[in-house]
Amino acid sequence: MNRTISLPYLPPYDWPATLxxxxxxxxxxxxxxxxxxxxRTVFLSGRCGTFSLAPGQGDVLVAAIDHPDPAIVPQILARLRPMFDLDADPVVIAAALSRDPDLARLVAERPGLRVPGAWNGFELAVRAILGQQVSVNAATRLAGRLVSAFGEPLAPERAVAGLTHLFPTPGQLREAEVAATLGMPGARGRAINALAAEAQANPRLFDGGRGLDAAVAALKTLSGIGEWTAQYIALRALREPDALPAADLALLRSLDTGTGRPTSVQLLARAEAWRPWRGYAAMHLWASDAARIAAALPPAARSGPPRPA
Incomplete structure (x- = not known):
């Protein structure tokens, strides 16, 4: 079954930044x-499929869904809206954040900047653990090796260019030799095993709606998940717009005006004025930091427009 559906949003929408x-x-x-x-690939109703998303005419994104079961279309659409932050009101968010003079400049530079979500909370949490203490590129390579080793391959007739596997399920990672296979610290591999076991036992582990403080507290009870990781998962997977990983180095670096970086405590104090949109403020600060780093590179090292951190 192939189906094309338009998904409207409130403009502006910075699709290049999201992409x-x-x-x-x-x-x-x-x-x-x-x-x-x-x-990306998806597994719903016991069967594999794919979908793609691209800009359409006007204020819409167009989803092209390829899945054998037409009944799953509402499930996919229900995930796509939060994943691509289609229900945000950028005008309201910009007005609130622009009360901070530094953020006002960033918001003006990047109107419509959204908070990218996640297709699956478990997948994002695993990816966050893989990314602890390593670069984004290194974490992406580790995730690819994890998928190749433990993910289910798509049948040749279902695979398309670059889309070859499903992300491993909690059951597939619960007892997997993650650390040995990926050559990563044993504690991190055991954290993924523990996360998989918890996610398998509690299918609602990554459901939203509990509120930020309760969600972060619950996530921090899981092995290998501290404050930063819990806030990051809450922001992207649980769709908590006020989540803020205050100890994030890039956030602190982006607020250095020449007199030194603030501490995470100082950032939290300043961010009180950004509520309830601290997560969007973080996106603007990450984007600003990435742009500043890219601008400092020699021309030969620049591979395109700066990307959010």
């Missing part, structure tokens, strides 16, 4: 970003 964010973290075999299009 760059996903593109910099696309899991090999599971996700592909080409041109103006994001695509």
């Amino acid at each position: 760059a964010y996903f593109g910099g973290r696309a899991i090999p075999g599971v996700e592909v970003v080409t041109g103006e299009t994001y695509a």
Whole structure:
């Protein structure tokens, strides 16, 4: 079954920034970003499929869904709206953040910047653990190796260019030799095993709606998940717009005006004025930091427009 559906949003929408964010973290075999299009594999109703998303005419994104079961279309659409932050009101968010003079400049530079979400909370949490203490590129390579080793391959007739595997399920990772296979610290591999076991036992583990404080507290009870990782998962997977990983180095670096970086405590104090949109403020600060780093590179090292951190 192939179906094309338009998904409206409130403008403005910075699709290039959203696409760059996903593109910099696309899991090999599971996700592909080409041109103006994001695509990935999915497993719903016991069967494999794919979808892609690209800009349409007017204030819409167009989803192209390829799945054997037409009944899953509502499920896919229900995930796509939060994943691509289609229900945000950028005008309201910009007005609130612009009360901070520094953020006002960033918001004006990047109107319509969204908070990229996630297709699956478990997948994002695993990806966050893989990314602890390593670069974004290194984490992406690790995720690709994880998928190749433990993910289910698509049948040849279902696979398309670059989309070859499903992300591993909790059952597939619960007892997997993750650390040995990926050559990563044993503690991190055991954290993924523990996360998989918890996700398998509690299918609602990554459901939203609990509120930020309760969600972060619950996530921090899981092995290998501290404050930063819990806030990051809450922001992207649980769709908590006020989540803020205050100890994030790039956030602190972006607020250095020449007199030194603030501490995470100082950032939290300043961010009180950004509520309830601290997550959007973080996106603007990450984007600003990435642009500043890219601008400092020699021309030969620049591979395109700056991407959000």
